[in-house]
Amino acid sequence: MxxxxxxxxxxxxxxxxxxxxxxxxxxxxxxxxxxxxxxxxxxxxxxxxxxxxxxxxxxxxxxxxxxxxxxxxxxxxxxxxxxxxxxxxxxxxxxxxxxxxxxxxxxxxxxxxxxxxxxxxxxxxxIRRQRDELETLNRISETVYEVIHAVIEAADRDELEAAVCEGLVSSDLYQSVWIGRNEPNSEIEPTTGVGPSDDFLSRVESINELDWERPAQRALRTGMTQTVREIPDSELPEEIKDITDDFEIRSAICVPVRYNETPLGVLVVYSTRSRAFNERERAAFERLGEIIGFGIHVIRTQRVVLAETATELTLRTEKLETLLGELSLEATGECTYEWSQSTGVGTYRHLITVRGLEPDRVLEIARSRPDVEEISHVSGDGEEGIYEFVLTNPLIEQFFDAGAVLASITAQDGVATFVVESPGDADTRTFVEMAQSRYDATLVSKHDLDRPVRTAGEFWKTVSDRLTERQRTALRHAHLRGYFSWPRDATAEEIASSMGISSPTFHYHIRNAQRALVEAYFDNLED
Missing domain, CATH: 3.30.450.20 (PAS domain)
Structure with a gap:
């Protein structure tokens, strides 16, 4: 045995x-x-x-x-x-x-x-029923464990997704598996999968032609796992039942693949067991979905950030489909991209700086664009203002999914310039074609970059060099006397008195020191 x-x-x-x-x-x-x-x-x-x-x-x-x-x-x-x-x-x-x-x-x-x-x-x-259930649960645990191991070993996202599908189907517990990636539209198409016949994936894609929200779409939209058991007796459309009957599928589970709160795709698994995907089995798959999401994030981050060599592409466009490009037509100064973060399926939250344009006009232009979901004035004025907005289907997401980062965007007089960094071994044609297809951009320059490993000692030396002796002294006194504790062990006035300086002078040095530390931290992230 x-x-x-x-x-x-x-x-x-x-x-x-x-x-x-x-x-x-x-x-x-x-x-x-x-x-x-x-x-x-x-x-x-x-x-x-x-x-x-x-x-x-x-x-x-x-x-x-x-x-x-x-x-x-x-x-x-x-x-x-x-x-x-x-x-x-x-x-x-x-x-x-x-x-x-x-x-x-x-x-x-x-x-x-x-x-x-x-x-x-x-x-x-x-007892026979319980024994069979225990045996099945044990086999499910073994299968999921083996798939998790394959996720850890995968070199890229395609290999990871293929390993998940092949690993699950290799067990006779599951008849077919596919994974779809998140898209800004409502359709979900398999990017990889394993089924009982050559036309399995094409039959899955044909479901998009029906006017209904399939469980995979609902899982991706809500972030909640969807299960359908005993499909022949379910409320699924008859067209779906015909397809599942052809492949002898009796139950299904759709698991959102996420990293933190960012949707990355959906894992769909079918079984010939009518009562598959009970509560315990469902919990195991939800954990698998989290691990797949983490694995995808690690692969993308390592590939983009940890490459020792990189290629820098500079692309330019005069097409006003870019928000910065449109704003720069009226702004008297340069408009720049500062930072972004994914907020959901096909949307990103961005921070931009606009120079030489009144805030009311910036908001008016942004709100007139169909790709801007939200816009707010964060700080500054018409001379230089910072704005936060949510943009649907941004180019930055396409670059990142393909293995590159959008290092900067600047725009002036209606001309937007993109700087893209990709790993040195990547095919840069992919990124150029993306920008050309989206914004009719042209390649201006291409440079190879070295990314030498930066030690912790080198980083801290950089931080230390940014501080003056007075700032360093103010920080040391503030730290040792509990100025940063909550509640504070000493006030600014008490620390200033111990240093033999006035309270305004202490505030001046401590704020400049804090600003230097924060700037050094974010500069290191960008490096």
């Missing part, structure tokens, strides 16, 4: 079973037991923890149990032994035990499940 691994879902199933359940090592020592085990034997947890299973059986049955343990690897899964369990009160209660070898954190062990020999026929049906 092959060994398995028992995950948290399996432990929960054992805890919930009305039968005796325990895990022992190869010497018979108790490693774990369920609540029913304590109830039947009458022993408390501390007593059971110090003993073994031989303390709970008669001398005659001890030989039977030892033999069963010794032969567990050779026996068929259906093999059982009938013994009397000795309770704390001295009673004998007849039970029939089955066992299965597993690997535990403490080494090789055995799962034991015992059913009381009363109402035999009914109990045999129930």
């Amino acid at each position: 092959s060994k398995g691994k028992l995950g948290m879902s399996g432990i929960e199933a054992l805890q919930a079973t009305p039968d005796l359940a325990c895990i022992v090592d190869r010497s018979g020592r108790l490693l774990w037991w369920n609540g029913r085990f304590e109830t039947v034997t009458g022993y408390e947890a501390d007593t059971l923890a110090d003993g073994d299973v031989f303390d709970l059986v008669t001398p005659d049955d001890e030989t039977v149990v030892r033999t069963a343990i010794d032969r567990i690897d050779e026996e068929s899964p259906g093999r059982t032994v009938a013994i009397d369990v000795l309770t704390k009160d001295g009673d004998r209660r007849p039970y029939e035990f089955s066992g299965r070898p597993i690997e535990t954190a403490r080494g090789s062990g055995i799962i034991c499940i015992g059913r009381e020999l009363t109402g035999r026929d009914k109990r045999e049906i129930e």
Whole structure:
């Protein structure tokens, strides 16, 4: 009999079973037991923890149990032994035990499940059902664990997604799997998948032609897992039932793939089991979705940020589809992109600086554009103002998904200039074609960049060089005297007095020092 691994879902199933359940090592020592085990034997947890299973059986049955343990690897899964369990009160209660070898954190062990020999026929049906459920949960845990390992080993997103699909289908628990990436429109098309036939993915894509919100779309939109069980009896459209019937699909789960709150795609898994994807199985898949999302984020970040060499592309466009380009037509100064963050499917929140244009006019121009969902004036005035806005389907997202970062955007007199950085081994034609297709941009220049590794010592030297001696002294006094604690251990006036300077002078030095530290931090992030 092959060994398995028992995950948290399996432990929960054992805890919930009305039968005796325990895990022992190869010497018979108790490693774990369920609540029913304590109830039947009458022993408390501390007593059971110090003993073994031989303390709970008669001398005659001890030989039977030892033999069963010794032969567990050779026996068929259906093999059982009938013994009397000795309770704390001295009673004998007849039970029939089955066992299965597993690997535990403490080494090789055995799962034991015992059913009381009363109402035999009914109990045999129930124990068989429970045993099958436990076996399925154990196999699900093993499958998900193997897929997680493949996610960790993947070199890029395509390889990661392919490994997930192939790993799940390799188990006969799941019949077909596909993954779709988030798009700003409502359609979801598989980017990779494994199915029972060559036309499987094309049949999945054909669902987009129907006028309904499919579960995969709902999962991506809401960030909540969607399950459909017993599909033939469900409320799905008949066209969908026809497709699932052709492939003998009986249940499905759609799991959002996310990193933090950023949707990255959706994992869709189909099974021929009508009652698949119960609560425990669903929880395992939700965890898998989180790990896939984290893996995608790590791959993208490592590829873009950690490359030792990079290629810098400068692209230019006069097409007014860019917000900065349109603003720069009326602004008397330069308009620049400062920072951005993903906020959801196909949308990003940006900070920009506009010089030489009144705030009311900036807001008016932005609000007239269909791609701007939100716009607000953060600070500044007509001479130089900072604005925050949410933009749908931004070019920055396309670059990042393809493995590049948008380093800067500047615009003046209606001409916008993009600077894009990609890993040195990337095909830069992809990024040029993106900008050409979106904004009719032209390539102005292309340069190779070196990105030498910057040590922590070099970073801190840079920080130290930005501080004057007076600023460093003010920081040291403020830190040691608890000025940054909450509540403060010392006021600015008290610290200034100890330094022999006025309170306004202390405030001047401490604020300049804080500004220097913050600037050094963000400059390091950009580097």
